[in-house]
Each structure stands twice: as structure tokens, then as C-alpha cells.
Amino acid sequence: MIKQYPHVETERQGPVLIIRLANDSARNAFSREMRFSLRDITREVQDDPTIRTLYLTSKGPNFCAGGDLRMLSLASEPWAVHRRFNHATGIFPSFLSLDRPTVCGVRGYAVGGGLGLALLSDLIVAGDSAKFTAGFFRLGVVPDCLTLFTLPRLVGLAKARNFIFSNGTWDASMAVELGIALKTVPDAEVDAEGLALAHSLASGPAEVMGIAKLLLLKSFESSMAEMWDGERLNQILAMSSAEFHEGLNALIEKRAPDFIAASKSGTMFDGMPSSATDTPPK
Secondary structure, eight states: OEEEETTEEEEEETTEEEEEEOOGGGTTOBOHHHHHHHHHHHHHHHTOTTOOEEEEEESSSOSBOOBOHHHHHHSOSHHHHHHHHHHHTTTHHHHHTOSSOEEEEEOSEEETHHHHHHHTSSEEEEETTOEEEOOHHHHTOOOOTTHHHHHHHHHOHHHHHHHHHTTOEEEHHHHHHHTSSSEEEOGGGHHHHHHHHHHHHHTSOHHHHHHHHHHHHTTTTSOHHHHHHHHHHHHHHHTTSHHHHHHHHHHHHTSOOOHHHHHHHSBOTTSOBSSTTSOOOO
């Protein structure tokens, strides 16, 4: 069942939540309505442990054209920008740090903030038409949507600098070569490939992957000792999970693990029973 939000829609496929940007008439530019919708969806994902993986994509021939030019022309005074970025704090940092794996399917242009949004995902499947474009300096703005955080980590500082300062564009094959995208496929196959990847991740130890994802985000700012402590403490948490016990038992018993069923047998994130019939611990 498709759930409609202003300029965004979502759909559940079992443990996978599909998020589609749906402002095709404006090339899926970041409208005010889209920002509010993405913030609300991010909050809903954070509260729903049955969502094990996200698949982010768009409707129409382009992924996202970045900032909404009409909105920018009407609301570029300091307080309007301040309020807009305060609101966006609930979207971009929150989306990047979601403790669930995220796959992104890109067709057509991902420009400026649209590029930034795609780079918040863990894995990208690029269609043949995909174009990853900087575009910030053409507009006369500082790169945002966490592009200055994610891009140097993915491709290195020199390549990020060259790309941004030249208002560069990388096609799908270059994105794969640089490690931004996992693979390139025909446009018509982007969703099938992206969803297959999302379901594959969802069938794995998705909660433990979420822990690893958060640790990876700290790797460039942390010392070796801090990363060791993070690994040590989070391994204690991981090895207490139903997913670990299922994976271990499956290896010993020489069978395929069922991480989804194992996670359902545990408890929800807030410590409440996983179903209304469960008896809470005393």
C-alpha cells in the first residue's frame, strides 16, 4: 500500500520501506513540502523496528534537482535560511545516522543537494542515465546537505575538491569507478536491482549492520583507541542480540540463518514486548 505525503510517497515491501521523491514536475527539487515529509518519514522509521532496510529513489526521469529555485528566490534572507537549516537538521544528519542500512536508486540528475541526499545512503545503484553533479558554485552557495562531510570520505579530499570547484559531473560509470555507486544498470532495472539489494540486507543482521554503520561514521574523527573502544563495547551489544545467536546457531547447524524471524522473537528498541501477547519481563 502506497502512503502519500506532500511531494514524497512511501511503500512497504515486508521489512523494506521504499521512499520515493514525488515532485516530478520540479525534477524532484527540495520543496518545503518535501523537507517536512522527509523529516516525518525519518521520525517514523526511527520509531519502527520492523523496518529493517530503506530503499530511497524517485519518480520521473531525475532523482533530485537540489534546491527549489522558486523557494530560494523568495526566502534567502538570513532568518529564513537559518530556520530552513534548523529544520533540515531533522532530515540530513538524522537520515545519515539511521541505524538501518539504506540503498539508493538514482536515475537522471542528482544535482547539488540531490547529490548530497544520495550520498547519505550506504549503497547506490545507478541507472545508465545517472549524472552526479556538484552545481553549488553555479548557484553561488556553499555545498550543503552534508556533501562536504560525505564526499571527501568517499572519494578523498583532492577528488572532492576538483569535483566541487569545477562544478563537475560524474556519470554512472565514473560513480562506480570512484566507489560512490555499487553498480550501474539500465534505467529500467534500477528499482529491481535496488530493491533486491535492500531485501538482501534486510534478511541479514540489519540491527548489527546499523551498529557498524554508526561506528563507521566516527572513523575519521576518532583515534585508534576510541575506535577500539567503540568496537569492543558494541560487540558486547551485538553478541547479546537475537541476530547473533541465530547467525551462530545457523553456522553450527549448517543452515541458512533467518535473521528476520530472530529479530521478531526479541524485543523492540524501547524494551517493550515484540507483540501484544508477549509478557514483559519482571
